[in-house]
Amino acid sequence: MIRPGSTFGILGGGQLGRMIAMAAAELGLRVHVYAPDPDSPAFEVAAAHTVASYEDETALTDFAQAVDVVTYEFENVPGATAAILSDHTRLAPNARALSITQDRFAEKTFVADLGIPVAPFAAVSTPPEYTEAVAAIGLPAVLKTRRFGYDGKGQAMIERWDSGLAAWNDFGQAASILEGFVAFEREVSVVAARTRDGNFAAYDLCANEHRSHILDTTRVPAGVAPQTEREAVTIARRIADALDYVGVLAVEMFLVREGDRESLVVNEIAPRVHNSGHWTLGGAQTSQFEQHVRAVCGWPLGSTRRLGRVQMQNLIGSDADRWEALLAEPGARLHLYGKTQARPGRKMGHVTRVFPEGG
Amino acid sequence: MIRPGSTFGILGGGQLGRMIAMAAAELGLRVHVYAPDPDSPAFEVAAAHTVASYEDETALTDFAQAVDVVTYEFENVPGATAAILSDHTRLAPNARALSITQDRFAEKTFVADLGIPVAPFAAVSTPPEYTEAVAAIGLPAVLKTRRFGYDGKGQAMIERWDSGLAAWNDFGQAASILEGFVAFEREVSVVAARTRDGNFAAYDLCANEHRSHILDTTRVPAGVAPQTEREAVTIARRIADALDYVGVLAVEMFLVREGDRESLVVNEIAPRVHNSGHWTLGGAQTSQFEQHVRAVCGWPLGSTRRLGRVQMQNLIGSDADRWEALLAEPGARLHLYGKTQARPGRKMGHVTRVFPEGG
Numbered sequence: 001m002i003r004p005g006s007t008f009g010i011l012g013g014g015q016l017g018r019m020i021a022m023a024a025a026e027l028g029l030r031v032h033v034y035a036p037d038p039d040s041p042a043f044e045v046a047a048a049h050t051v052a053s054y055e056d057e058t059a060l061t062d063f064a065q066a067v068d069v070v071t072y073e074f075e076n077v078p079g080a081t082a083a084i085l086s087d088h089t090r091l092a093p094n095a096r097a098l099s100i101t102q103d104r105f106a107e108k109t110f111v112a113d114l115g116i117p118v119a120p121f122a123a124v125s126t127p128p129e130y131t132e133a134v135a136a137i138g139l140p141a142v143l144k145t146r147r148f149g150y151d152g153k154g155q156a157m158i159e160r161w162d163s164g165l166a167a168w169n170d171f172g173q174a175a176s177i178l179e180g181f182v183a184f185e186r187e188v189s190v191v192a193a194r195t196r197d198g199n200f201a202a203y204d205l206c207a208n209e210h211r212s213h214i215l216d217t218t219r220v221p222a223g224v225a226p227q228t229e230r231e232a233v234t235i236a237r238r239i240a241d242a243l244d245y246v247g248v249l250a251v252e253m254f255l256v257r258e259g260d261r262e263s264l265v266v267n268e269i270a271p272r273v274h275n276s277g278h279w280t281l282g283g284a285q286t287s288q289f290e291q292h293v294r295a296v297c298g299w300p301l302g303s304t305r306r307l308g309r310v311q312m313q314n315l316i317g318s319d320a321d322r323w324e325a326l327l328a329e330p331g332a333r334l335h336l337y338g339k340t341q342a343r344p345g346r347k348m349g350h351v352t353r354v355f356p357e358g359g
Numbered sequence: 360m361i362r363p364g365s366t367f368g369i370l371g372g373g374q375l376g377r378m379i380a381m382a383a384a385e386l387g388l389r390v391h392v393y394a395p396d397p398d399s400p401a402f403e404v405a406a407a408h409t410v411a412s413y414e415d416e417t418a419l420t421d422f423a424q425a426v427d428v429v430t431y432e433f434e435n436v437p438g439a440t441a442a443i444l445s446d447h448t449r450l451a452p453n454a455r456a457l458s459i460t461q462d463r464f465a466e467k468t469f470v471a472d473l474g475i476p477v478a479p480f481a482a483v484s485t486p487p488e489y490t491e492a493v494a495a496i497g498l499p500a501v502l503k504t505r506r507f508g509y510d511g512k513g514q515a516m517i518e519r520w521d522s523g524l525a526a527w528n529d530f531g532q533a534a535s536i537l538e539g540f541v542a543f544e545r546e547v548s549v550v551a552a553r554t555r556d557g558n559f560a561a562y563d564l565c566a567n568e569h570r571s572h573i574l575d576t577t578r579v580p581a582g583v584a585p586q587t588e589r590e591a592v593t594i595a596r597r598i599a600d601a602l603d604y605v606g607v608l609a610v611e612m613f614l615v616r617e618g619d620r621e622s623l624v625v626n627e628i629a630p631r632v633h634n635s636g637h638w639t640l641g642g643a644q645t646s647q648f649e650q651h652v653r654a655v656c657g658w659p660l661g662s663t664r665r666l667g668r669v670q671m672q673n674l675i676g677s678d679a680d681r682w683e684a685l686l687a688e689p690g691a692r693l694h695l696y697g698k699t700q701a702r703p704g705r706k707m708g709h710v711t712r713v714f715p716e717g718g
Binding site: 003004005018021022025026027028029030031043044045046047285294299300302303305307320323324327328330331333334335336337338339340349 | 362363364377380381384385386387388389390402403404405406644653658659661662664666679682683686687689690692693694695696697698699708
């Protein structure tokens, strides 16, 4: 059993790793972060860190032997890396969750096989496959690389047949997937945690708005029918159970409206804490970061009770220049990630506002 | 001006330094902790640390030159140390606040000179001074060393004349102070912050219960008359103004009741974040740790709004063994300080419970 005082390993040194590290330290754990970039924000709040590539077998083995448990902040952990870590320590979430969610085709297939609605999809690795996919799915559709896409990168909306091939060439002819376009009303997500024993706790459903393909604002409650929210949580739980998942995961879904009828289509699974769960830090009894630490350590899950009506806004690039005004705003809670360079599109921090319920 | 990304120095590596460090990191600051003990809990959440004694002039100078501002977590910072730091960087709270509050006689004199009620007191450095002090103050009284006392250490209740001399010998004949015994109903404290510009923000008054001279439980609200609470805040503000104080301070007071009449007697000033302010972490809009960072950096103070009726309980020594039960308690928020050895009387963590107001 992992006890306070144990060493908690985190693979990845960005803001998610940083916030997990702080939550772990609050519970008396010693944190060791592994990341290739010597300027990793998570290093600054960790007791120990290793600067090495995710392919460095010796460094990974040393790291795994130095920690009591290891988790990760990103889904693109190479399979070989996960295997090395699993050989020497406890890895949570498990390697299967990684291998499924890092490939859009495997992920969509996995979700569809559970009988959960997804957009129609087909693999595209060659021009003939593209032609077949368009014939099956129709246009408009969205072409996405199977791997390494995030924040809209490796994605193109395809309205005309030939622009799809052009996009595929832009992707370096990488293995891709064509997905039917879903005319959704809004995007929602379930952030939830599952333990080794199958305990499960979801936060309230949140509604997400994007700007230039990057999450801009999350609002909770999401403003959907209670039945829709229950359905969303059921979907997340079935996915977590089927993955034998341990830790926090996020399931992004499209909300489709036909008159009064709301339905959900799963878009993506993130096997990690998620930007759409940042509102829980200050907006819920237990933050998603603490909840992840609890689940990974095999500890009881915390209460997911919401503390009010919550709005979370990302600070992207120069948005963070407003830090002083945000500090002066009563009720705003500012989080900055300690990144030195504010490049356009870079997530520099976020701000959370909690309002009285119904207010 | 201090900006996010600046380096925030903390002198002292215990749990107070650790919680200040985490609050600073949440606001994008890089933290550098200076402490003599290589096992300091605050090192584990800081970007950089220096292990050196508080008398090491070279190490102090290097530290001061490496940071943009420096604060401390304890009032017994030697005057020479404060002077070296002040020579090379901005020190907050200032050296005068330190020199006054680290000497009980200077502190009581300072408060009394402001016309604020304190127990009758007299300096005791020789047996004849002791005799004079008893003649002036009467018995019972409390003999305390002027310096380095905390959690009841260096304190003795004196009921009979000769036991006072025995206690003074036990203190190694250290310079002491005899204070009249105050028959108080309860101990309360004001935790508040002041900025360089004279802005001031106090948290709600809290009531403190001790066990074996160590803080056991803090409750907010304190359950005193509104007028008493206003008076307590006014006292704290006058003290902060008179010290030209920058940062969070705590003023401990005795609440004395005569029938319906409540009055306040100042017992002690702590020029730092304080155990009786731990409830603000999760129990108020802005924690005392974040508030201290804001004040020290010259940033706007945050809202001190309380989020409910709050109870904070210290986990002393083996109390922390209950960590798993506390994690399983909905509504309890656990904080552990990462200390490896649970010695009796050692503060290992605390737990905060927030209840609906009036509930």
